[in-house]
Amino acid sequence: MxxxxxxxxxxxxxxxxxxxxxxxxxxxxxxxxxxxxxxxxxxxxxxxxxxxxxxxxxxxxxxxxxxxxxxxxxxxxxxxxxxxxxxxxxxxxxxxxxxxxxxxxxxxxxxxxxxxxxxxxxxxxxxxxxxxxxxxxxxxxxxxxxxxxxxxxxxxxxxxxxxxxxxxxxxxxxxxxxxxxxxxxxxxxxxxxxxxxxEEANRGRLEETIRLIEMEWDERRNEAAEVAREFLAEALELRVRVKIDDKDERMPTRRKQKEDELKVKYFERLKKLERKCFGKLLVIYRHHLLKVESGEEAFQDIDLESEEVWMKWGLSRGQLAMVGAAAGAAGGVAIDAATGFFSHGIFTAIGSVGGGAAAFFKGGMLPDLKVDMRDGVKFSTGETKELVMGPPGSANFPWILLDGVLVRYGRILERAHGRRDVEVLGAADEEGYTKNFPQERRKLLGKWFVDCAKGNRPVGKDVEVKILWALEEAMGEVGK
Known part of the structure; x- marks a missing residue:
């Protein structure tokens, strides 16, 4: 002493x-x-x-x-x-x-x-x-x-x-x-x-230590929110491409084979982004025995073909409709993305009512249709033809991704460092968090999701800061 x-x-x-x-x-x-x-x-x-x-x-x-x-x-x-x-x-x-x-x-x-x-x-x-x-x-x-x-x-x-x-x-x-x-x-x-x-004799030192612990915990949550924000943006901006010739285009079986190859590549890339995101979160919260992977096959990504995932995570149809309506034209843009932009912007012109209705029906589709990547296939302009895939058309897709982050973030917070068993951070089966978000937060995130999915991620500092605050606030609610 x-x-x-x-x-x-x-x-x-x-x-x-x-x-x-x-x-x-x-x-x-x-x-x-x-x-x-x-x-x-x-x-x-x-x-x-x-x-x-x-x-x-x-x-x-x-x-x-x-x-x-x-x-x-x-x-x-x-x-x-x-x-x-x-x-x-x-x-x-x-x-x-x-x-x-x-x-x-x-x-x-x-x-x-x-x-x-x-x-x-x-x-x-x-x-x-x-x-x-x-x-x-x-x-x-x-x-x-x-x-x-x-x-x-x-x-x-x-x-x-x-x-x-x-x-x-x-x-x-x-x-x-x-x-x-x-x-x-x-x-x-x-x-x-x-x-x-x-320990009265050291009250001042202990009070200062507790204050520093609380400040550092807030800083870690801020850092975690930044990691989540970048993952969501990268996932929504993700596109995979494959060249296609006239023969492949005219023959349905060959075209489907190309589409299936694209789908595999898309989800492999998405899985890699997830793995990177959660690996960073584990570093932030100092976990060595809770792992993202113990081998390439070990990581359990979000199963977007599971009906249970779409039931427990993401927004309800009514909430999707409200987000679409609140975002106005932004809700229409989501439908343009969902139809592979074949609509040439017509849904954007419809505005609030059309956006809300489309989000409602899109959110109510069966899980296998929600991830049917063929809805997002389009030809690029120019001499070389290619198929472009991503992101999935469902308006619920980004909310599913966000719930996947928050649920597993909760598991990271729950894991005590006194344990010595090795565990792989997999997809959990508990309910998601986004259904309980306040309306203003859903509106803010919903507009940002649409912009990112369209490839028009806002570059303004104010928007990015507001998104960071919204995610940090949501992460603060996890585990309480």
Whole structure:
């Protein structure tokens, strides 16, 4: 503590989840940095982990070995002290004089004797035995600020919670619950704020740390919104092309073969854009074990031929009609795109009513028709003929893409860093978010979607900023 950085030693019995608590709290899912394992005794020495902002260390958490012989250690400390209640001097003599029989106890006591606060991790699913009471007594003798953390394990068993809570309440300044395998950002932030309640001497440093954590989380959401915005724009602007000669044009079977080749190429390109988008999001939120892919075939992209996707994600027919009507001529442009621009702009001239009606009926088509890419095939002008494909004609297509981003963004936020299983970020089956957007947000995004799909993405800074704010606001609502 000589450098003035608040320290908290995470202590407890072997295999209580001490390392997992630190990993989740500090977003470390790399075993090379912080080993988390169900094997008892993985942490064999005290290891410091620093919370740093702008090259300035704000808080330090120390992962310690677990108590291995607490009852015997308690008796040894009492022998050293003699009559009365032992204190820091007796604990220091214990650390200096006792041999290797109490190596783990000595290692976890050293940072506490140097001034660190206590985070005591227990499993409320285990019976409260004498050895746990001995641990509490030793920690009480340190005289340091003490936070007890009931870490609920994966099986969710908390049979002895009330008994634990009663005993912890008499020996610790504060008792809190935490699940190192499920805790989201809000729970992690609450745990940081709990440290304020036990460590008055470092209140200023801790308050500054919490403020920086909140600011950095907002910055990450802003960065994630930028990634989502670029993905949506690139997906809507995506076109694939193939040259076609007169023979292919005149023969339906050959033309269909060309169209099928285009469709495969289109979805391969779309899948690549998705993969890039989610790969960036995983970097932003510091995930190494939640992966976009563990092989080229592993990534589960949005299944645009699945009826379930079109039922759960995107807007309803009525909402599509309202977006089309609100956007006025923009709704008409969406229909021009959907018909491969064969309409020569006639729908644009119809305006608000036509746009709303067309969006309604287009949104109500069966899923296989929505992704029938032949609706988007057209000949390019000029001497060389080619087929051009993309994007799918459905007015719901961009909303499906956006829901795919938001749903999987939610899974990224839900994944606790204390877990050590490898998982591929696939398409989830929960409901989408766009149906619950406020009308003004749908109107803003709807117009932007149409412009991007037509190849006329607005270059004005104000429009792009408004889209970024809308996406950032939507991402802030995910997981709440």
């Amino acid at each position: 000589s450098d003035g950085v608040p320290e908290f030693a995470v202590v407890g019995r072997v295999n209580m989840g001490k390392s997992a608590v630190i990993a989740t709290l500090m977003e470390i899912d790399d075993n090379d940095v912080l080993r988390v394992s169900p094997t008892p005794g993985e942490t064999t020495r005290a290891q410091a982990h620093k919370v740093v902002f702008g090259r300035k260390e704000c808080v330090r958490f120390i992962d310690t070995p677990g108590f291995s012989r607490p009852v015997e250690a308690m008796r040894a400390i009492q022998r050293i002290h003699g009559e009365g209640t032992p204190g820091r001097d007796s604990l220091r003599r214990f650390v200096q004089e006792e041999g290797d029989d109490f190596r783990d106890e000595k290692s976890l006591l050293e940072p506490l004797l140097d001034g660190a606060g206590v985070m005591y991790v227990v499993d409320p699913g285990r019976p409260l035995r004498d050895d746990f009471l001995a641990e509490m007594e030793i920690l009480r003798w340190t005289g340091r600020p003490r936070l007890a953390l009931m870490n609920f394990r994966e099986d969710g068993n908390a049979e002895f919670e009330e008994m634990w809570r009663e005993k912890l309440g008499s020996a610790f300044n504060l008792v809190r619950t935490f699940d190192a395998h499920q805790a989201k950002y809000e729970q992690r932030l609450l745990l940081m704020k709990a440290l304020l309640e036990i």
